[in-house]
Amino acid sequence: MIYFDQAASTFPKPKSVIEAITHTLTNYSANPGRGNHKYARQTAAVIDEARKKVANFFGMKEVEKVIFYANATMALNQAIKGFPFQQGDHVVATSYEHNAVRRPLEYMKKENGITITYVSPNESGLISEKEIKKAINHRTKCIVVTHGSNVTGAITPLKKISELAKRNNLVLIVDASQTAGVLPIDVNEMKIDFLAFTGHKGLLGPQGTGGLLINSDISLTPLIHGGTGNFAELDDQPSILPKRYESGTLNSAGIAGLSAGIRYVDEKGLVNIFEHEWNLTEYCLKKLSNIKDIEIYGPPIEEIRLAVIPFTLNGVDSQEIAIILDQHYNIAVRAGKQCAPLTHEAIGTASSGVVRVSFGISNTIEEIDTFIEAIIEIRDGLLT
Incomplete structure (x- = not known):
């Protein structure tokens, strides 16, 4: 997985x-x-x-x-x-x-x-x-x-x-x-x-x-x-x-x-750990931003953030996306409100929640490429 x-x-x-x-x-x-x-x-x-x-x-x-x-x-x-x-x-x-x-x-x-x-x-x-x-x-x-x-x-x-x-x-x-x-x-x-x-x-x-x-x-x-x-x-x-x-x-x-x-x-060193996670995050942000009907939340792409990316696919329930990723692509993500309802009120996702992907020291660019391909297929299958 x-x-x-x-x-x-x-x-x-x-x-x-x-x-x-x-x-x-x-x-x-x-x-x-x-x-x-x-x-x-x-x-x-x-x-x-x-x-x-x-x-x-x-x-x-x-x-x-x-x-x-x-x-x-x-x-x-x-x-x-x-x-x-x-x-x-x-x-x-x-x-x-x-x-x-x-x-x-x-x-x-x-x-x-x-x-x-x-x-x-x-x-x-x-x-x-x-x-x-x-x-x-x-x-x-x-x-x-x-x-x-x-x-x-x-x-x-x-x-x-x-x-x-x-x-x-x-x-x-x-x-x-x-x-x-x-x-x-x-x-x-x-x-x-x-x-x-x-x-x-x-x-x-x-x-x-x-x-x-x-x-x-x-x-x-x-x-x-x-x-x-x-x-x-x-x-x-x-x-x-x-x-x-x-x-x-x-x-x-x-x-x-x-x-x-x-x-x-x-x-490993905190500097090395953060650099690795930020490289993955920045790469994924850029890839996701090129997919039609994807809305990304949080700081702008040029702002350094933790290795956390919340997004929605226009008109599709976040839980449905998470289930498809799990059952059909063997990719684990978190959907919903992440135990932080005030955050979702602040970013405008209180009713829908988001799909959250988050990376760690063991993750790779290749895994992100596989994830992006899956999201494109899900988007094409559900919205076209």
Whole structure:
């Protein structure tokens, strides 16, 4: 199969990732921090190594502030639902936010009485820090932004937004689900307070891994309460990190795989990975733009974007195209609204959704040529 759904989850995984998972499960996959025997110590050492690797990858100085979760959604819920909001507090977000941001924010609006402004993209399909600045008022407490849209591939000007946040004494929460492992991120240099990441996309790790980087002194209310392996005598969550936010048994084998994925990304180099993905994206954009009745969304072709291209074929349901590509051409894409309804409202596809193709380090120009031929055949078969 030609796999063009990399924005949902990268595939195939590097051999080293699979080997790391298998090695952990086969040799010592015990419960980290829950015993003093050899297997528990070995598993704990894997977690510690991965935590250091994540901290180094994102420029975190305090390793204990790397909190592991099952995915970025849990990490974002922790950052948003755990934030010390008071009634009437205001949040600035964007129309490009995934439901992993939007739904927790709307929950806090209903339960805590916060207000939210969603900043829409400009005519070039980009989020402008100037528009975010306009949305800030005297009750604004934080800015929540995605670093890159999972629908259009538009890249948010994170450094400028960070500078804006700091000038206004605002907390910055960043969803790096689409950019971790693709674009360089240094939480200290970029002054990011909370950064959520997932392991199974650009970091090339397995599903069931991700985390939250806490680069702030703000105390969050724990999202989950439970066992932490020690401090059992306390009737409340311990205050020490990372234990305060890591209740329950961690996905040790998955975290071992995540660690191997980060090592693989480091070896390949972020510059090389992005250059490869951009070359594929630019090539596909040019080919698609030459097909009659195809409408492409997002930033203009001359604007660098993530390896994500959303498009529609005039009058044809996006799900139908995805099914034909899957069943007749053995090509995997994503159709619909990609868990980002506000994005589709912003780009005018709220009723139809789009077909989204997304590329990764393992994809090739030859695969894109095969895909383009398939789209031309589908277009000719359905519209002529």
